[in-house]
Amino acid sequence: MNEHANAPILIGPELEGLDHYDSVMDVFHASVERFADKPAFSCMGKTLTYAELDRLSGDFAAWLQHETGLQPGDRIAIQLPNVLQFPVAVFGALRAGLVVVNTNPLYTEREMAHQFKDSGAKAILILANMADKLEKVLDRTDIQHVLVTELGDLHDFPKRQLINAVVKYVKKMVPSFSLPAATPFRQALKTGAGRSHRETARRADDIAALQYTGGTTGLAKGTMLTHRNLIANMLQARQAIGPALTDGAETIIAPLPVYHIYTFTVNCLFMVETGNHSILITNPRDLDNFVKELKGLRFTGFIGLNTLFNALCNREDFRGLDFSQLRLTISGGMALTKAVAQRWEETTGCAIAEGYGLTETSPIVSFNPVDAIQLGTIGKPVAGTSVKVTDADGHDLPLGEPGELCVKGPQVMKGYWNRDDETAKAIDADGWFHTGDIAVLQEDGYIRIVDRKKDMILVSGFNVYPNEIEDVVAAHPGVVESAAVGVPDEASGEAIKLFVVARDESLDAEALRAWCKKELSGYKVPKFVEFRDELPKTNVGKVLRRQLRDEDQGKAPA
Structure with missing residues (x-):
């Protein structure tokens, strides 16, 4: 906590080493030299060492420099799931001085067209599975160079052909497309291997990545993350986490999408800087194959979020795995419920350390010290970071009172791409980034997130936060997962509606309300309950409350 007890600001420790690096590539080169023979990334049984990652990313950089005419600062979209091509492409693009535009492989044509046009991307590397969508929108973009890769492209013969054939012909996951000018990724690497590349110097304030926000409140905005932003967050x-790890000795399970800022920073930067080994899970929604991949692995770390932890702990095959080496579990991306955290620790023997961050903060803002986890909080501010909370009028609030969380630190974005007006709304004149999350700063220096500002429900003038309701409901033995939203109500302005996936078919709405009444004030008890087979989620696994609200509009309450 800060030294000034009366000041309503929490300040993290001093940040060390920020001036040691000018660019992300300085970090990369130091790591490949130090950890050359160590495994860097594995996927579907294939492993790349740091030396191989260095060689392949250099080949890609050479192709970009000799075959495209792209200049430092130009943008390249990378639209891939968790495959080995991702880190090769990212580090190759950065070595060529390009700006990486991470793109969700599940985007619709509309979303792709917007992001490519908005970013001004001149090149793209795309998985063949969604190349048909690119064909339909290409003429609406500035893209001049297209590279296409297949799922198994970086695997050895004959497994490469087998994977690609199964995906294309058996599972029929590759719709036909026509991109006659496209270059196969393997061909680009082969061509690049015969050319030398120039390491392109970049300054700390140059943009390294355009990371688009989810766009849940409209069209997605491009967050400008500089080399300094990403290096700061890595350090x-x-x-915050390093004391729990040994450099070059950890095996970390990475099931969340690596194009998402959470995994991008933790696995593509932090784990690379520490010389550790990331296991990329290509499709974590396929829980059967996910658990099969984990069998026989002596993993020491696991990075996930609440919905994934919950789903895994409900599986007998997962509970039967060997967790004897697991020492670190990190949660982020959404609120961690106490019931899920306790179930995970009972299952694996490893407590979950919850952190907090946003795309605009590269992303980490706070983290629970691994040796002093306080369940229900997002930990303490990381090094070099200050946080405070403000009321609706922007006035600072004292410790213990809920308000909008504001952040200042070297990881805060440069701004939104070509959106000066939006940048001005998000970052005030004093440099504080306003997160849109409601938080409480505790006297002991820990931070507790109450909920998203926009998800707050107003019942008869009282603020109700869905996270609190969902946390209570998650502890019910008959519930798999739930989501609480506000719906219009003539008597109270808004009423609480609970969407539930039940484990027990006999569970009914009255029983759930009775459960809530034991733990919650009357105005926080859900008025309506609707049972569902599943809840809509983002590709990362966050429950889409807004979609549930939208679906409920004009529908009779259940």
């Missing part, structure tokens, strides 16, 4: 992660 902040090292100071």
